[in-house]
Every structure is written in structure tokens, then in C-alpha cells.
Amino acid sequence: MNKKNNHAEAEVTEEVQLIHEKPSIGKVLSRFSRLGALLILCIGISLLNQNFLKTTNLINVFRQAAPQIIISLGMTIVFLTGGIDLSLGSVVTLTSVVSGYVLTQTNLPWWCAIIAAVGAGALSGFVTGQLIAIIKLPPAVASYGMLWVGRGLAFAIMGASPFFSFPDTFRYLGRGYFLGIPMPIWIVAIIALILGWFLKYTTLGRSLYAIGANPHAARASGIKLSKTLVSAYILSGMLAAIGGIILAARLNAVDQDMGASFLLPAIASPVMGGTSMAGGQGGVAGTIIGSLIMLVVTNGMNLLGINSLWQQLVTGIVVVLSVWLDVIMRKRN
Amino acid sequence: MKNNIPLLEMKEISKSFPGVKALDHVSFDLFPGEVHVLVGENGAGKSTLMKVLAGAYPKDEGEIFIDGEIQSRWNPTAARAQGVAMVYQEFTLLPFRSVAENIFLGREKTIAGMFLDKTSMQQEAGKILKSIGVDVDTQKPVLELGVAEQQMVEIAKALAMDARILVLDEPTSALSLREIEQLFSTVATLKENGVGIIYISHRMEELKQIGDRVTVMRDGQLIGTRKVAEISIDEVITMMIGREINELFPRHHCAPGEVALSVKGLKSGKKVHHVDLEVHFGEIVGLSGLVGSGRTETARAIFGLDSMTADDFEILGKKYKHIDPSLAVDIGVGLIPEDRRRDGLFPILSMEKNLVMVCLRKIFPNGVMKPSVERKTAKEYVKKFDIQPPSLERIVHNLSGGNQQKVVIGKWLAAKPRVIIIDEPTRGIDVGAKSEVHSFMDQLANSGHAILMISSEMPEILGMSDRIYVMHEGRVAGEFPQGTDSEEILRCAMGVK
Numbered sequence: 069m070n071k072k073n074n075h076a077e078a079e080v081t082e083e084v085q086l087i088h089e090k091p092s093i094g095k096v097l098s099r100f101s102r103l104g105a106l107l108i109l110c111i112g113i114s115l116l117n118q119n120f121l122k123t124t125n126l127i128n129v130f131r132q133a134a135p136q137i138i139i140s141l142g143m144t145i146v147f148l149t150g151g152i153d154l155s156l157g158s159v160v161t162l163t164s165v166v167s168g169y170v171l172t173q174t175n176l177p178w179w180c181a182i183i184a185a186v187g188a189g190a191l192s193g194f195v196t197g198q199l200i201a202i203i204k205l206p207p208a209v210a211s212y213g214m215l216w217v218g219r220g221l222a223f224a225i226m227g228a229s230p231f232f233s234f235p236d237t238f239r240y241l242g243r244g245y246f247l248g249i250p251m252p253i254w255i256v257a258i259i260a261l262i263l264g265w266f267l268k269y270t271t272l273g274r275s276l277y278a279i280g281a282n283p284h285a286a287r288a289s290g291i292k293l294s295k296t297l298v299s300a301y302i303l304s305g306m307l308a309a310i311g312g313i314i315l316a317a318r319l320n321a322v323d324q325d326m327g328a329s330f331l332l333p334a335i336a337s338p339v340m341g342g343t344s345m346a347g348g349q350g351g352v353a354g355t356i357i358g359s360l361i362m363l364v365v366t367n368g369m370n371l372l373g374i375n376s377l378w379q380q381l382v383t384g385i386v387v388v389l390s391v392w393l394d395v396i397m398r399k400r401n
Numbered sequence: 402m403k404n405n406i407p408l409l410e411m412k413e414i415s416k417s418f419p420g421v422k423a424l425d426h427v428s429f430d431l432f433p434g435e436v437h438v439l440v441g442e443n444g445a446g447k448s449t450l451m452k453v454l455a456g457a458y459p460k461d462e463g464e465i466f467i468d469g470e471i472q473s474r475w476n477p478t479a480a481r482a483q484g485v486a487m488v489y490q491e492f493t494l495l496p497f498r499s500v501a502e503n504i505f506l507g508r509e510k511t512i513a514g515m516f517l518d519k520t521s522m523q524q525e526a527g528k529i530l531k532s533i534g535v536d537v538d539t540q541k542p543v544l545e546l547g548v549a550e551q552q553m554v555e556i557a558k559a560l561a562m563d564a565r566i567l568v569l570d571e572p573t574s575a576l577s578l579r580e581i582e583q584l585f586s587t588v589a590t591l592k593e594n595g596v597g598i599i600y601i602s603h604r605m606e607e608l609k610q611i612g613d614r615v616t617v618m619r620d621g622q623l624i625g626t627r628k629v630a631e632i633s634i635d636e637v638i639t640m641m642i643g644r645e646i647n648e649l650f651p652r653h654h655c656a657p658g659e660v661a662l663s664v665k666g667l668k669s670g671k672k673v674h675h676v677d678l679e680v681h682f683g684e685i686v687g688l689s690g691l692v693g694s695g696r697t698e699t700a701r702a703i704f705g706l707d708s709m710t711a712d713d714f715e716i717l718g719k720k721y722k723h724i725d726p727s728l729a730v731d732i733g734v735g736l737i738p739e740d741r742r743r744d745g746l747f748p749i750l751s752m753e754k755n756l757v758m759v760c761l762r763k764i765f766p767n768g769v770m771k772p773s774v775e776r777k778t779a780k781e782y783v784k785k786f787d788i789q790p791p792s793l794e795r796i797v798h799n800l801s802g803g804n805q806q807k808v809v810i811g812k813w814l815a816a817k818p819r820v821i822i823i824d825e826p827t828r829g830i831d832v833g834a835k836s837e838v839h840s841f842m843d844q845l846a847n848s849g850h851a852i853l854m855i856s857s858e859m860p861e862i863l864g865m866s867d868r869i870y871v872m873h874e875g876r877v878a879g880e881f882p883q884g885t886d887s888e889e890i891l892r893c894a895m896g897v898k
């Protein structure tokens with residue numbers, strides 16, 4: 069088509085010369101900026117308090133972070149499609165209550181509790197997804213409705229008294245160790261690997277990005293919009309359920325408000341990790357780093373004995389700063 | 402050139418993007434009352450030069466003079482204050498806002514400096530649109546407009562700015578003859594009023610129609626500036642691509658085979674009332690008509706993008722009652738859509754991801770992708786259409802307009818459909834690449850594919866089609882064999898018997 073073709077013919081080569089663009093310094097920086105921020109934060113805190121870098125503390129931070137990370141990963145999936153799932157916090161409550169019910173009010177074995185909880189998470193995701201894909205409600209509205217439905221159901225199942233004292237096999241999921249590493253960390257690692265693989269190497273994963281990047285073009289490219297959207301919400305519901313199970317197992321009790329506090333960090337973590345709420349951009353690694361930044365900040369402030377009023381202020385500032393940094397880095401490219 | 406001082410002078414402008422020198426010491430000038438045409442291959446740097454002029458991109462080097470005065474601080478505000486108005490190649494309209502709001506975006510009229518003066522904005526918008534021969538409801542959201550109408554609104558928006566320097570970046574690629582004539586007469590009026598016009602187009606015939614001077618760019622460099630009266634189109638093309646192009650319309654007609662697609666009594670939305678058509682394997686069937694005659698809507702309905710009903714709907718020997726895009730893809734139908742930005746591209750995803758988006762489910766039926774296969778497929782189509790720069794990781798948003806078009810075409814052909822509906826196949830593509838796309842279509846047809854081609858370019862319809870359907874107000878108004886003259890087709894398209 070232009071002069072380059074003539075050369076190609078002369079050489080009778082079949083290969084195209086692809087250009088592999090070296091990522092610019094800005095790009096590399098922005099890719100590692102979040103990891104860098106996390107490291108700097110850790111170094112800073114450890115300078116102020118020696119206890120921070122102790123393995124016991126770090127493992128503890130990570131273990132406590134596990135449910136938050138898993139729930140944030142669920143939100144990440146929904147963000148990729150350009151949606152939002154405000155019901156995740158209440159799904160955490162609902163699913164942990166479901167598992168508590170099965171464990172204490174029935175004679176079923178402990179693993180039935182897990183199946184029931186994950187099933188409940190999937191179901192609520194399915195309903196939210198249908199409302200969005202078929203009835204065409206905006207994601208925020210559909211999931212806000214689900215938020216209240218989930219809460220109501222949790223109340224109804226639990227009645228007046230909370231469920232507590234679960235069997236040891238179940239509690240192992242939240243408190244146990246395997247090869248010296250807490251179970252919640254194993255679970256996070258396995259989920260992160262599977263999810264990372266799913267998003268990168270499956271056509272369904274790719275379709276999630278496509279829908280977020282341009283839903284019109286996705287439909288015109290033969291992607292089944294409703295099916296894909298619904299599966300995104302089912303997945304995020306199931307992840308919230310797993311988060312809920314770990315939480316219940318660690319606390320050895322469930323009550324009606326345990327999930328609510330997870331929602332806002334689950335929105336902030338992916339964004340801090342570079343997942344765009346507009347859809348089509350982001351991934352697992354970023355969200356994990358984003359969640360860790362938030363948790364390290366909280367843990368650091370606890371260790372330093374900062375009062376909780378200030379803690380909230382600082383958390384807010386950290387969220388805004390890190391997103392701002394990200395926006396600047398992206399602009400520079 | 403009534404005046405000695407140029408209205409605009411750009412001297413030795415350079416601009417680089419990471420890995421690309423998009424402009425390499427390019428100089429350009431413009432006199433009042435002149436149409437200066439800017440041509441060059443896809444990715445030559447035309448749009449980039451204009452974005453520098455509009456202040457949208459900062460320049461790395463070089464100077465800009467307006468009325469002979471050097472402009473030290475150049476940014477979008479300064480450009481606008483100096484009377485530069487742009488019609489960008491990519492549409493910049495806000496889809497959910499009304500036509501009038503878009504036309505006055507950022508310069509809203511107010512009452513007492515506080516309240517939006519909607520009525521007067523609507524009236525004025527209506528007046529401007531009428532002056533360029535467009536009849537759309539100014540309260541309609543832009544979302545509901547076709548591509549041609551959107552283009553005219555873009556032009557109206559630029560006109561509303563009372564520009565001294567008007568840049569039109571491929572304004573006609575989405576328009577059909579009637580709108581183009583209107584646009585040209587508007588340009589003539591502006592010229593008389595002393596406005597300087599920079600005009601970018603890949604349609605060579607337009608050069609002679611409205612150009613005073615022409616500047617040719619290649620690979621970010623200035624090749625030369627000539628007076629249009631003193632140069633032939635062939636010479637311009639040679640300057641552009643460094644060689645002559647062989648054949649404009651390389652169609653080798655062959656005997657058609659079985660019926661591949663047959664619709665009878667197709668109805669869809671407000672624009673398609675009754676369409677009967679048939680496409681055979683081995684055939685390129687042209688679908689002609691004025692903008693708004695329902696051609697694009699017919700294509701969308703056949704592909705299942707819009708809902709439709711039909712008395713009889715048969716594809717590849719099977720009858721269907723309903724169809725949706727994913728079914729269409731599965732049975733081997735492809736639609737290269739008119740609105741490439743909206744329905745074709747994933748601007749924030751890489752070229753590789755864009756190119757394999759349709760064929761993904763075909764080449765990986767069990768849902769698990771192999772990166773090496775994905776890469777190989779993408780590479781094949783980068784090569785086939787010579788997409789520049791051939792860098793698979795590049796975000797499609799950062800490709801030049803013409804290369805984005807090639808990505809959309811490549812993405813569809815990668816899925817190897819047997820029935821191909823192609824809406825404006827060579828829109829925004831340079832002359833060299835155009836003949837390449839045409840010969841590719843020719844090969845596809847002759848190797849047994851069925852092609853339905855919508856085109857507003859009469860030479861393309863006449864040169865490429867084996868048979869031509871003409872639509873008028875939502876109906877197929879006539880069917881013509883290859884070799885019919887354009888007068889007859891035009892008369893049919895206008896509804897004259």
C-alpha cells in the first residue's frame with residue numbers, strides 16, 4: 069500500500085515487521101507507581117514503629133485484609149464492565165448469615181454452609197444482573213435495591229439473636245494455618261490467580277473489558293451483552309460470599325451489620341489500583357495493591373496510636389492522593 | 402491570494418509522540434479567501450498538524466503567525482480567539498445533548514448572564530443548519546442522528562463560531578452527493594467573505610472542485626505545495642504515495658453462485674418500510690441511495706442490530722424469524738458498520754485486542770485463549786491492510802483516522818464471514834489503501850463470498866458492483882445491472898421516475 073510494501077515484495081518475506089514500542093519512562097513509572105507508593109508507605113511506617121515490619125504483624129495485616137481484598141476483586145469485575153455493585157456489603161452480610169444459619173440451626177455438614185453461602189451470593193448477583201441487563205436499570209439503582217433486599221433477608225433469617233460458635237473445621241478457614249501461612253491468605257492467593265487467569269486468558273474475561281470499553285461495539289461484535297453482564301454480577305456476588313465466609317469463620321459469629329463497612333473500601337481499592345470506573349481498564353494486581361495500601365495505612369495508624377477521628381481523615385486523604393497521582397501519570401502518557 | 406500577508410503561517414512545526422515523529426519541520430500557510438487542500442496517506446500527519454493549529458496538541462518546535470504576527474502563547478483559547486474553528490475527523494459531539502446545545506457548547510447564549518436562552522439558541526442553530534441545507538430537529542439528542550447528520554452538525558458548530566480560519570478534516574467522508582454540494586456552496590460563500598479554509602480529504606476529485614492550492618504530506622514531512630490549477634490529480638497521487646496506483650476499481654466480474662442472503666418485505670424502525678433484496682455468492686451488490694434513504698438501517702436490521710420484521714428472511718439456505726448480532730456472527734454474517742467509532746472500535750483497548758474481538762469466539766471455541774494464536778491472527782490483518790504503525794500494543798485511540806478504519810475492517814474479516822455487509826468500505830482511507838481494499842473485496846467475492854456494499858461514492862458503486870439496488874425513502878426503488886450510468890441511478894435515488 070505504500071513504499072514499504074515494495075520492499076516486502078522484493079524480499080518475498082511473509083513476516084510483517086511489528087514495532088515493539090518500548091514503554092516510555094512515564095508508562096513504566098505509572099505501572100509501578102502504586103507498588104512504589106505501597107513500599108514507600110511501608111518503609112515510612114516501619115521507620116516510625118519497629119513493630120510494623122515484624123512478620124507476625126505483616127501476616128496479621130494480610131489476614132485481616134483477606135475479606136476486603138476478595139470483595140474488592142468482586143467490585144473490580146463489575147467496574148470492568150462499566151457498572152457498580154452497591155449491594156456487595158449487604159451480600160457479605162447475607163451470605164455470612166446464611167452460612168451461620170446452616171452451621172448452627174441445621175445438622176448439615178460444614179461444607180454445606182459454604183455451598184449455601186456461595187449460592188446465595190450467586191443468586192443475588194444473578195438478580196442484580198438481570199435487573200441491569202434485561203430491565204435496563206442503571207447498575208447503581210439495581211444494586212442499591214439489592215442492598216436493601218439483602219439486608220432484609222439477612223434480618224429475616226437471623227431473627228433476634230446472632231449466630232455464633234461454629235464448628236472448628238469451619239473456623240479453620242478464618243483462623244487456621246497451612247504450612248505456616250494463614251488460610252485466608254491462601255484463599256486470597258488462589259482466587260487472585262484464578263481471577264487473573266480468567267480475565268486475561270478467557271474469552272468471557274475479554275468480553276468484560278469489551279463491554280466496559282464500548283458496549284455498542286461489543287454488541288455489534290457479536291458479544292452477548294446480557295449474558296456477559298449477568299455473569300459479571302454473579303461472579304462479584306460469589307466473591308462477596310467467599311469474603312463473608314472467611315469473615316464469619318474468623319469472627320466465629322455473624323451479626324446484621326458485619327458487611328456494611330466493606331462497601332466503600334471495595335469501591336476505593338480498585339480505583340486506587342488503576343481500575344477505571346468507566347470500564348474497560350484495570351485488573352487483579354492493581355486492586356490487591358490498592359486494598360493493601362488502604363490496610364497498611366490503617367494498620368500503621370493503629371500502631372502509631374493515632375486517634376480514630378484523624379484516622380478517617382488520613383484515609384480519605386490517601387485515597388484522593390493516590391487516585392490523583394494515577395490520573396496525572398496517565399495524562400502524561 | 403488577494404493579499405500579501407498570509408492569514409496564517411505555520412513555520413517548521415515539529416511534533417513527536419512516543420515512538421513516532423508525527424510532524425517533522427512542516428510549514429504551511431493560508432491566505433484569506435483561499436481553500437488550501439491538505440492531502441497525504443493515512444498517518445501522514447494531517448490531523449496532527451491541524452490539532453497543533455487548534456492548540457489541542459502543543460507543538461515541540463516551530464512558530465505560528467497570524468496576520469504576520471508571531472503567536473508566543475498558543476493554546477485552544479488563543480486559537481479560538483484568533484478565529485480558528487475546527488471540524489475534527491473524529492466527532493466531538495456530546496451524544497446525550499441536543500443539536501442546539503452541541504452547536505453552542507461552551508458559548509451558550511444567556512439571558513441576563515444567568516439563564517440559558519434556549520429559544521434563541523434553537524432558532525440560531527436552526528438558521529445555521531438551514532443555511533447548509535440540513536433539516537433536523539434542533540432539540541433532538543445527537544445520539545439519534547445518523548453519521549451524515551452528525552457531520553453536518555459538526556460543520557454547523559464550526560460555522561456558528563464566525564471563524565476566520567476554518568479547518569475541515571475529512572468532512573465529506575460521511576456525506577453523499579447532495580450534502581457535499583451544499584457544503585461546497587457554503588464553502589464558496591465563506592471564501593467570498595474572506596475566510597481561509599483548510600480542507601483535508603482523501604477524495605481526489607474534490608481537490609479540483611474546490612481547491613486553490615494543495616499541500617502534500619508524507620510520513621510527517623512536507624512534500625510540497627502547488628497551485629491546483631497547475632497540477633494533475635495523478636501528479637498529486639504520485640507525490641502522496643511515491644508511486645502511481647495501478648487500477649482504481651479492480652473488479653473482475655464472475656458468474657454468481659447460489660443465493661446467500663435473501664430478504665423480502667423487510668421492515669425496521671422508521672426508516673425501512675419495505676425492502677426486498679438478494680445477494681448471491683460471488684457477487685458484490687451495491688446499495689445506493691441518498692443519505693437518510695434507509696440503507697444503513699437496512700444493513701443494521703439484517704445483521705440484527707435493530708429489531709425488524711420480514712415476510713421472508715433467509716441466510717445461507719436457512720430461514721430465520723429473529724436474528725441478533727451474536728447469532729449473525731455464528732452463522733457467518735459480518736457487518737462493517739457505518740458508525741465505526743460507535744459500533745466498531747474499542748478506543749481504549751489495544752490494536753491486537755480490537756482485531757481479534759469478533760473472531761475470538763470462533764478461534765477459541767472452548768473459551769480459553771492462546772496468546773500466540775491471538776497474536777498471529779492480529780498480525781495477519783495488520784499486514785493485510787498495512788496498518789501503520791504496525792504496533793499491536795498501541796491503543797487504537799492513538800491511531801490516525803484512516804488506520805482506525807482499517808482496524809475495523811480487519812477485525813471483521815478476521816472472523817471470516819461468508820456474507821459480508823460493508824457500509825462505506827473506504828471511508829476515510831487514502832487512495833492507495835482504497836484500491837487495496839477494493840481489490841481485497843474483489844478477491845473475497847471471487848472466492849465465493851457474498852458482499853452487500855453500501856456506498857455514497859458513486860464511482861465506487863459503479864466501479865465495484867455486479868448489481869445495484871437503489872433505495873428511496875425506505876424502499877428498494879430500483880435494481881440496475883452493472884454498467885448503468887450514474888444519471889439513471891441518481892434519478893432513481895431522488896425518486897424521479
Ligand SMILES: Nc1ncnc2c1ncn2[C@@H]1O[C@H](COP(=O)(O)OP(=O)(O)OP(=O)(O)O)[C@@H](O)[C@H]1O
Pocket residue numbers: 418419421422423441442443444445446447448449450490789790798799800801802803804829831
Ligand atoms: N495521540 C496520539 N498518540 C500517539 N500517536 C499518535 C497520536 N495521534 C496521532 N498519532 C500518530 O501520528 C501519526 C500521524 O497521525 P495523523 O492522525 O496526523 O494522521 P493523518 O494524516 O490525519 O491520517 P488519516 O488520513 O488516517 O486521518 C500517525 O503515525 C499516528 O499513529
Ligand SMILES: [Mg+2]
Pocket residue numbers: 447448449490570801802803
Ligand atoms: Mg486524520
